Amino acid sequence: MVRARLAFLPVLALTAGVLTAPAAQAEPAPGRLEPVRFATFNASLSRAAAGQLVADLSTTGDARAREVAEVIQRSRPDVLLINEFDYVPGNRAADLFRDNYLERGQNGAEPIHYPYAFGAPSNTGLPTGFDLNRDGRTGTADDAQGFGFFPGQYGMLVLSKYPIDTGAVRTFQEFRWKDMPGAILPDDPATPAPADWYSPEILDVLRLPSKSHWDLPIRLGRASVHFLVSHPTPPTFDGTEDRNGTRNHDEIRFWADYVTPGRGGYIYDDAGGRGGLHPGARFVIAGDNNSDPHDGDSVPGAIDQLLNARRVIDTRPGSLGGYLAAREQGGANQNHKTPSFLDTADFNDDAPGNLRVDYVLPSRGLLPVGDGVFWPTSRSPLARLNGASDHHLVHVDVIAPGPWRIP
Template sequence: MGRRQRIVVWAAGVVAGVLAAVSAMPTATAAAEPRAGSGAVRFATFNASLNRSEEGRLLADLSTPDDPQARKVAEVLQRTRPDVVLLNEFDFVEGGRAVDAFHRNYLEVGQGGASPLRYPYAWTAPVNTGVPSGFDLNNDGRVGGGDDAWGFGLFPGQYGMVVLSRHPIDTAAARTFQHFRWRDMPGASLPDDVGTARPADWYSDEELARFPLSSKSHWDLPVLVGGRRVHLLVSHPTPPTFDGPEDRNGRRNHDEIRFWADYVRPGRADYVYDDAGRRGGLPAGEPFVVAGDQNADLLDGDSVDAAIDQIRRAPRVIDPFPGSAGAAWAAVLQGGANSRHRGPSFLDTGDFDDRSVGNLRVDWVLPSHPLSPVRSGVFWPLHGDPLSRLNDASDHHLVWVDLLVPGAR
């Protein structure tokens, strides 16, 4: 039996067991509530889709307390109450003003009967999305627009990232890799113009001299949990679609994921440099959590085969297999492409077009030894659950993992 078959057989058993146990659970949402006194720290990722089509629009929406989507996003966070959470697709605004507004008008105000939530620590920084390149990156004969930005976006900072934390973030030791060049990765999977005889020539030498690997950014944020340092490694690779036979987005997605796989392996990241010019990867033995919308499913979707396995199968990495009965049931109700998927719907995190794509596992929280996962899940309430009204907060669902951190006080 091959590896893919083993995964499917294993996961099918998990799904059957979970669905059989649904009747014994109070609700799907109750299972997401933290257990008081467990000592575990909840790490989460949530592509909140708090992006807007115009620059400044998100700040305007968050500056009042009545944006319907922001209220739902805040309630999802209040219901799951992560200690450390990455929010993908949160438009970057200089000075963190949008983050402050979200805190003040949404998180710190109880939504839908949930308790307010406060994060004393936050991190955000510029990203590559929407930053004009000055080049014709999609080779359509015109320069300008989202497709010719260093990362797809209509304005600088669209589809940005934010980390919120109850634990201190060692900002002095934080590393960002926004400007690491794609061509500086050894063996980079650069796209090829299939209409020429030259290899890997979709981008010109002039373009590659400036082309960043990261479509948004890669951040290594040391979080101090009870005095123990845990490296939160966050990113949001480009979707592996919206291109042609050159597969420029699929290849970039693959290498954006590979970056962390190399970064956490001693001896594999000598080529890495951060935006401050410091070289090398993660020190050996340091605990870490990889989090983010990786836009890559293990078995289905358009990502390059085994793209996510690069980090899933890296040394010390643990896959806690977070899932939800809500996702499994949604795949049955929605049908379409879901019926053709090889992967278990129980593990899905994104709810996409059922005619062509279907639901996928694209949002990941992957801890490393010596961290110990004790529980995990996806906030996807079952159809009929009172909190299923939150399922349309985003086309993604929050993924959480509760971790014991050895040595934390």
């Protein structure tokens, strides 16, 4: 399908990319109430070098991109977060992915059209000037604001069939970790002082989001649902100080505080606005949170901060494919406490095994009417798509009472 190029607009004080549809498509037409499918997918589309993703998506033949596009086409989300999609100023990579992959049918799947998209800078690859991992060097990927070999690596992209309220978008890329009250800062076990892995000079610049946190109001007729997206750092690849585990915990906590009345007053966004989400606002939290409720390496209770937040609904999406994969692969999966039906990621069988780390969590005030994890069984003709990423697409379908008109 050929469509008009979508305009790039700055948002807040960032060089964020917001792509909008032509005026004729600006608002959904009135119609009967229907579910809207929200989804998250860590698509593992990041590349090792800046510019490589644009080069690969400039053709229609990238095998990984074709598989990822087919997963999306067969799942057909209306609003989708893609994790590990390199941010490119102007969102050139997003345009190419839609034009050359999503809007072309893959292996008999129907093309899918997303007239709206949002991409913004990521903390990955941004130098801090400090030796964060204490290996005697500065300027490495591990010394960046978020792990990355170049700015924007492992970024995020949101695609939507419905308009994004660009004037109300909030991003939190620059929020400093130390500004979270009660932050679990990493501790140097070789010293008696608590929480002293990072010096005061480092904490003056070190940000909490390893990528970013975005609040994107999605306009659904006359109402909006806030799509709250992030990708907390994996709680591994560190030492006994657990600097990544503690950061993962607090990145998850950020959204729990943001949506809980009375707890988000300390939060500030990149434009200087303060406070959490307005009480009663409807939202969907989505992302690869890199935290399983019971298994893996995250700080105990990390993801429970969201799952147990009083305004959050956990519908517990699952799949027969995940259940059978754990049985077939064995290894660490045999001792897991989280039901394998709920797994969303297929990791090394020895450790940590398959985990539930990807979440789509609607708020109270929304009515979930369906959910699932795209994980075909090994006997399915679509099992070939299980290798598209080590994560699987997760979706939840919701409707809402009140003035919500869906075409």
